[in-house]
Amino acid sequence: MARPISQTRSYQTFTALRDRALERLHAQAQADISQTLSVFLQAVLGEVALAVSKHIQGELLPVYAQRQLDEGIFKASLRAVPALLSTYTHFLRQSWILAAASEAAAISRAIGENVGEGIGALAPKILTQTFTGESIQGRIQIALDRVRRDVIDAVQLGVLMDEGQQAILFRVRRALPRVRQFASAPRVLQKRRAIRESSAGLLGGGFRLSNRLGIPEREWDAIVSNALAANPTQPFRGPGTVFDPLKDEQGRILVKDLDEEGEPITEWYGWEIEQLLTQDFVHQVRQGQLEAAKKAGVRDMIWIAVIDDRTDDCCSKRDGLTTREIEGRLKTNWKNDDCRAIVPPAHFNCRCRLAPDAETEQPDDLDIGISAEEFTRWALSDAPAVRSRD
Numbered sequence: 001m002a003r004p005i006s007q008t009r010s011y012q013t014f015t016a017l018r019d020r021a022l023e024r025l026h027a028q029a030q031a032d033i034s035q036t037l038s039v040f041l042q043a044v045l046g047e048v049a050l051a052v053s054k055h056i057q058g059e060l061l062p063v064y065a066q067r068q069l070d071e072g073i074f075k076a077s078l079r080a081v082p083a084l085l086s087t088y089t090h091f092l093r094q095s096w097i098l099a100a101a102s103e104a105a106a107i108s109r110a111i112g113e114n115v116g117e118g119i120g121a122l123a124p125k126i127l128t129q130t131f132t133g134e135s136i137q138g139r140i141q142i143a144l145d146r147v148r149r150d151v152i153d154a155v156q157l158g159v160l161m162d163e164g165q166q167a168i169l170f171r172v173r174r175a176l177p178r179v180r181q182f183a184s185a186p187r188v189l190q191k192r193r194a195i196r197e198s199s200a201g202l203l204g205g206g207f208r209l210s211n212r213l214g215i216p217e218r219e220w221d222a223i224v225s226n227a228l229a230a231n232p233t234q235p236f237r238g239p240g241t242v243f244d245p246l247k248d249e250q251g252r253i254l255v256k257d258l259d260e261e262g263e264p265i266t267e268w269y270g271w272e273i274e275q276l277l278t279q280d281f282v283h284q285v286r287q288g289q290l291e292a293a294k295k296a297g298v299r300d301m302i303w304i305a306v307i308d309d310r311t312d313d314c315c316s317k318r319d320g321l322t323t324r325e326i327e328g329r330l331k332t333n334w335k336n337d338d339c340r341a342i343v344p345p346a347h348f349n350c351r352c353r354l355a356p357d358a359e360t361e362q363p364d365d366l367d368i369g370i371s372a373e374e375f376t377r378w379a380l381s382d383a384p385a386v387r388s389r390d
């Protein structure tokens with residue numbers, strides 16, 4: 001009996017593993033970005049300390065000290081940009097490749113045919129624009145510039161209020177993006193509980209993805225070892241990663257908001273750059289899925305929204321529609337809609353997914369319950385190919 005590919009156990013299990021490997025890459029990229037930003041912020045604080053040391057209470061900050069501060073922070077930001085940009089863009093390409101390769105493999109599993117060949121040729125070059133079409137480098141520069149302005153604002157205000165050096169430094173730190181601690185990195189592709197844990201047997205025959213998909217061997221190995229190396233179950237951004245949490249005089253950690261139980265709200269994104277990276281990541285994953293499915297001969301992908309009281313209009317009206325249907329409506333009925341998304345994310349923090357709009361006659365007994373480590377090892381295995389098309 002024919003059933004939608006997206007509802008087969010093999011597809012669901014496989015894509016859940018794919019998401020897990022991708023989340024690991026994501027966590028690794030976030031950690032790398034944190035690292036670079038941490039160095040930047042240390043430099044910023046150094047500049048602030050220098051400027052404030054020139055401050056005599058009861059007087060304004062000397063003009064030369066203000067200039068030095070401004071220039072010092074600006075130079076520190078120039079040093080940070082190349083590393084941030086490189087982490088950002090390489091990660092996006094890796095995400096696309098892993099998403100596309102795994103989608104092809106998941107579809108192959110579901111239909112019992114190998115459909116992934118030649119996908120590597122479709123991989124995007126290093127991207128220079130965000131999914132909304134803005135320059136990535138420009139975005140990073142703006143984010144760092146914003147920190148510079150906030151810091152200078154804080155210093156000027158502290159001087160104006162005739163505060164002492166320590167008070168000004170404290171004011172500056174409060175103006176910086178706040179870091180929160182997490183037991184583990186939050187998932188962005190799929191909610192934790194939605195992932196069905198499955199046990200039992202290994203893959204019934206894999207194929208070496210990189211060869212068959214046309215992705216350079218070295219690049220693929222790097223992606224896989226990255227995914228294996230990242231360990232988001234460790235405390236992800238501990239206090240040492242960027243800053244110690246800011247405390248008041250009684251040693252209580254200062255947090256902006258508490259939830260109903262009085263716990264600090266675990267809001268992940270203190271950083272504009274990380275937020276942006278996450279949105280681009282989700283977009284690259286969905287885009288990679290779509291391209292792989294098209295290449296595999298799947299006629300279309302279906303938009304799947306998580307429907308609850310947080311779902312907005314843009315996502316709920318796309319729920320259950322195919323990519324082609326959405327494209328069609330955007331040209332007609334939805335011509336004047338602000339939301340133009342064809343693949344998720346439709347907006348920041350969009351939780352929508354894509355699944356192939358295709359059916360399979362294959363019995364749903366391909367048990368592929370494997371761990372994330374086994375998944376990535378499988379990707380590197382030289383096991384014989386799934387029954388090929390020809």
Ligand SMILES: [Zn+2]
Pocket residue numbers: 305315344345346347349350351352
């Ligand atoms: Zn959505």
